[in-house]
Amino acid sequence: MTALPSHVAHVASAPRIDERDWHARVAHAFSRAAPRYLERAWAQQAMAERLLARLPAHAQDVLDLGCGPGDLTAELFRRYGAGGRVTGLDLAPGMLDAARQRHGQAIDWRCADAADLPLPNASHDLVVSNLAIQWCPNLDAVLSELTRVLRPGGRALINTLAPGTLAEVGQAWAHPAALLDFRDAACHRRAAHGVGFRRVEVNERIERFHYPDLSAVMASIKGVGAQVARGGARLSRADVARATHRFEALRTDHGLPVSYHLLTLELER
Template identity: 50%
Template structure:
């Protein structure tokens, strides 16, 4: 399914299912990727193969997988994908997304994050009555799903037909019992995303924290409202996560932003005057219930300008500064020492436990992230129920005079394209947030000449502008742009306009 020229996605289903479970995901990807889904032996249209070893199974899967594909595996399939990545290397398995999967399925004293042994033995004993076990397991996979009846009917009629035999079910359970990836998964060379479910009744969601400790270089994300059968119930969220991992541009963008802000770190404080004003305006909107705030995160903290104010607002709280740019954090440490905690990471991939923060504050940082919904999901993950996200970001209309002046010169994009305010509001409304307040406004800085205007932008690492290249009329183009920009001069000077969207969001408290 999909354009043969698109990236290849190789999908492996979970216990007691078949390849049909990936149909909603293929529809969500809508041709952006070429989706290949296979039936494991004895499932769907694949004939049973008695006593097939794990090694032989992996070799058989590698033999039919597209070369250099992104492997996506659900539950048992996720563990098989991780095993294949270790066995074949990055030349054959480009990257892995494990969905509702663990490094070890059955819990043990040194790995309490799996299915309890007594429950697992109940599955094994239940294979004597395969239809009853399938009904029981399907209900367990969908427990917590608001559309349980509809999805349960589809799962039983599509993704469990024809029903696997007792022998096939026992073989799959034997594979689940034998797989232990704790020693091999952390050393994988490929990019790996572990996507877990917040309402999983099969795999404890505490597994997410264990995966972060065990595999610190790999991404671990939680879909807060998803059940175990997330490929069926959350195909859009899964498609978004896969598309992000499939695009190497995301990693390149993060590296570029980190370098730009690191280079600007030593002069940031003296040039970031507008950033300071907007940060102060946002700090004035902090919630006042200090007694309920134990952990505060400044997301995109830069040189740490806002951390003392956050500590003053919440004296008893642990305050952490997180930034993507190592240079910014080095400058922050020089100024503030070790009185705060420091984390170097991307906003979309924070190495923080689930539900570990009471307040996330972020001023003019997340506009440099590739995906606003991904940031919303990650902040939602790390916040405790009832926690708040106080944030401002840039919207469409930022630097509009600069863009308009370039439009008189050529039809290339010279100014970073920010999302429309309405789009960001819609993305918030589509998630599990409560919006407590919001405002959108223009903040305009005026500069006496072009050089100071450009320095004000680039001096803080914010590379809004992509200038004309030297040669081929590049100098003439710059001169034409400068002349066109003069038409927008005001008595105060040449404008640098920033359209700011500020939001006060709250993670919904848990139901009593």
């Protein structure tokens, strides 16, 4: 479990939290981030390329789960929209507003929780999700919903994050008020088998990105919505100075490193 500053807290598998409150806070944070998401989310966009390389040649009904401002959804529509239907679903209304403005109404945009999909049984043959399900407190419920809405033989291609993600940030902020607690590959395998996926493949890799200074690091994280804070938490100038000093010790020729421990799941119903 890796520590993070209060304004970049993530909770991945936390039954101790109030899920309704957590969903509201996540939706609010990502809605606020929506206007500047794309300019700051280049690491997330780079990781989305891992999913695009694995897409099947043909799909009829496609869901982008946690679609954000919709660029990946638009690429799915470009590939599959001529002969099928593409849905972009997100918890944050602000993200969906940005998606509609950017990509129009040809895509079916839905505001909903990944653990309670407003979709019929066996209605889709492909679900794609890039860096969204780590925000969901109940992994079993999310994967169960995917088995419900996928047709027999349908596939889910998912990027999510594992322990060790943002480890450098946690090292820099040595006494944060919040904790990062991502689920590992074994947890995802167990959950996927447990809800009935007949084929489960989980690939792991480390994606590392570099930034010029601490401000750029924090903007890249906060700017994509990762800013769900514990109430009342504040950072002093001394806190920032100490974090800067610790992070500078990690600097390479390329800049300050930020690591994402990426899990890519290929699941077949």
